Amino acid sequence: MADTGTTPRERYRTQVRAEIKQRAWEQIAAAGASALSLNAIAKQMGMSGPALYRYFAGRDELITELIRDAYRSLADTFRATAAPQSPADGSGAPGAHLAALAHTLRDWALDDPQRYFLIYGTPVPGYHAPDDITTIASEIMATLLEACATLPSDGPAPFRRAMAFWTRLHGVLSLELAGHFTGMDLDPAQLYAGEVEALLRP
Amino acid sequence: MADTGTTPRERYRTQVRAEIKQRAWEQIAAAGASALSLNAIAKQMGMSGPALYRYFAGRDELITELIRDAYRSLADTFRATAAPQSPADGSGAPGAHLAALAHTLRDWALDDPQRYFLIYGTPVPGYHAPDDITTIASEIMATLLEACATLPSDGPAPFRRAMAFWTRLHGVLSLELAGHFTGMDLDPAQLYAGEVEALLRP
DNA sequence: CCTCTTGCGTTAGAACTTCTAACGAACGAG
DNA sequence: CTCGTTCGTTAGAAGTTCTAACGCAAGAGG
Incomplete structure (x- = not known):
């Protein structure tokens, strides 16, 4: 289902982006948009801080x-x-x-x-x-x-x-x-x- | 006008609290409540960061x-x-x-x-x-x-x-x-x- | 199959933030 | 004039966003 993108790289990329956004929505639902923390999302996903900047500026x-x-x-x-x-x-x-x-x-x-x-x-x-x-x-x-x-x-x-x-x-x-x-x-x-x-x- | 408090100390205190709140309103009007920064207020008032914690927890x-x-x-x-x-x-x-x-x-x-x-x-x-x-x-x-x-x-x-x-x-x-x-x-x-x-x- | 470029994740670090702790100085009450 | 309370300071911990430089892995082209 939904294999957005042709190459494996693109597929992986859109998948990671989607997971980041999902965690972001969870954080926002829990504590509001002002409490959204990129670091917290990264830790939840098991990777370290600046990695997210490959996916969002x-x-x-x-x-x-x-x-x-x-x-x-x-x-x-x-x-x-x-x-x-x-x-x-x-x-x-x-x-x-x-x-x-x-x-x-x-x-x-x-x-x-x-x-x-x-x-x-x-x-x-x-x-x-x-x-x-x-x-x-x-x-x-x-x-x-x-x-x-x-x-x-x-x-x-x-x-x-x-x-x-x-x-x-x-x-x-x-x-x-x-x-x-x-x-x-x-x-x-x-x-x-x-x-x-x-x-x-x- | 409005000499709230009897002792000079209390007067000074309420005056400083009022100035802090005024600066806070200015910041909020300029960039929203989520952008309110205690440090920035302190610097505007010519005092250094933690001093504000004498006035607000x-x-x-x-x-x-x-x-x-x-x-x-x-x-x-x-x-x-x-x-x-x-x-x-x-x-x-x-x-x-x-x-x-x-x-x-x-x-x-x-x-x-x-x-x-x-x-x-x-x-x-x-x-x-x-x-x-x-x-x-x-x-x-x-x-x-x-x-x-x-x-x-x-x-x-x-x-x-x-x-x-x-x-x-x-x-x-x-x-x-x-x-x-x-x-x-x-x-x-x-x-x-x-x-x-x-x-x-x- | 092998190279080589591209992309990903890492750590280090700068510049912020809130907030705590400990210190010194000034102020006002006695 | 002394003494206690309050104030402002600096130092520092624990966060945050975000940049820079490095190494590795994976896919593309020969």
């Missing part, structure tokens, strides 16, 4: 790669979320695709909260993502926009609807993932579902 | 103190946001207090985005805020709840309304502050105002 490039993978993962997950049996003319349930996207988003975020925050969390003031990453970001937005365009248009314009969808769901989701709802006698899933429902009937 | 305690100050600042700013000339019986403009809180929140966040993210940004998996900080957090929530309770009650219950207020405004605000709207031909202030308006008429 540095900590920043590794993190950027993880951010790219996170965007890619969300974009693919969004794309794979088909409108459930809607006959392309938008009959069936009108907002089924949007609702499916909403629940896909929440599942994806809950699956790895720190991955979500790598995309939508606290920005680093100096940092600017490379162009290909912003391209993936607009892919995500495009998927959302398409789903909004299939709705009956007696409500707001597709773009306004998409922005409301994005901002409101991110609002609930990020506060939930950050733990701001704990001890508040509140079911985050229900709050989320309530916002989705409100979004589908304006 | 370590980096974590300093950051916790900054988080506390951020919460305190937001709570005070919220409390100071009076309902504009509403005669206590809730006549006048019904949602004036809520609208004022909304704009106060945005102004406060724009004034120092990293301070906002210190409260509502990416959480550190291991970290749990001390009890007094969660107390301040509930102060903020209480202010919001009170403002929601003065609304005509043909809409949702005050608690639901407060949650919608919180999550929706945080959704728009955090995405704006993180720069996710750049290059999107969209006025964040307008989007924000639109959400506020929608919040006031359900």
Whole structure:
């Protein structure tokens, strides 16, 4: 499976890169992105520090790669979320695709909260993502926009609807993932579902 | 002004602590909380590294103190946001207090985005805020709840309304502050105002 | 099959970081 | 004026990222 690359060298290289990234994700899930340590990853893999620099130019490039993978993962997950049996003319349930996207988003975020925050969390003031990453970001937005365009248009314009969808769901989701709802006698899933429902009937 | 403490020693101590925190805020605003360096602060203040440990037990305690100050600042700013000339019986403009809180929140966040993210940004998996900080957090929530309770009650219950207020405004605000709207031909202030308006008429 | 270039992992070390320990000096209370 | 507390210092341990130089192993070309 997945013999990326032709030569044995390339295969080995991509395999090691993949393992490095996997350990990096484990560290990030455990203690956040700021606690990611190249040295610790190297030790876990049984090799000594600077060896990792054969695979990533540095900590920043590794993190950027993880951010790219996170965007890619969300974009693919969004794309794979088909409108459930809607006959392309938008009959069936009108907002089924949007609702499916909403629940896909929440599942994806809950699956790895720190991955979500790598995309939508606290920005680093100096940092600017490379162009290909912003391209993936607009892919995500495009998927959302398409789903909004299939709705009956007696409500707001597709773009306004998409922005409301994005901002409101991110609002609930990020506060939930950050733990701001704990001890508040509140079911985050229900709050989320309530916002989705409100979004589908304006 | 503000001669906190009686003895000269205490005055000097609180003054140095204040300067340390101020430099810390500058660093955080410039490069994010993860780039905060005690050594750099010490050098800026003309003293050598470990001297700061007389004033803060370590980096974590300093950051916790900054988080506390951020919460305190937001709570005070919220409390100071009076309902504009509403005669206590809730006549006048019904949602004036809520609208004022909304704009106060945005102004406060724009004034120092990293301070906002210190409260509502990416959480550190291991970290749990001390009890007094969660107390301040509930102060903020209480202010919001009170403002929601003065609304005509043909809409949702005050608690639901407060949650919608919180999550929706945080959704728009955090995405704006993180720069996710750049290059999107969209006025964040307008989007924000639109959400506020929608919040006031359900 | 043999060479030879390319790539990988190593150690050494510089420049950082947080943080502890021990020392000396200055300050203020008695 | 003395004496104890507090402050700032330097030294150093244990981390971190990252560069440089070295040796070895593995694949490519003759």
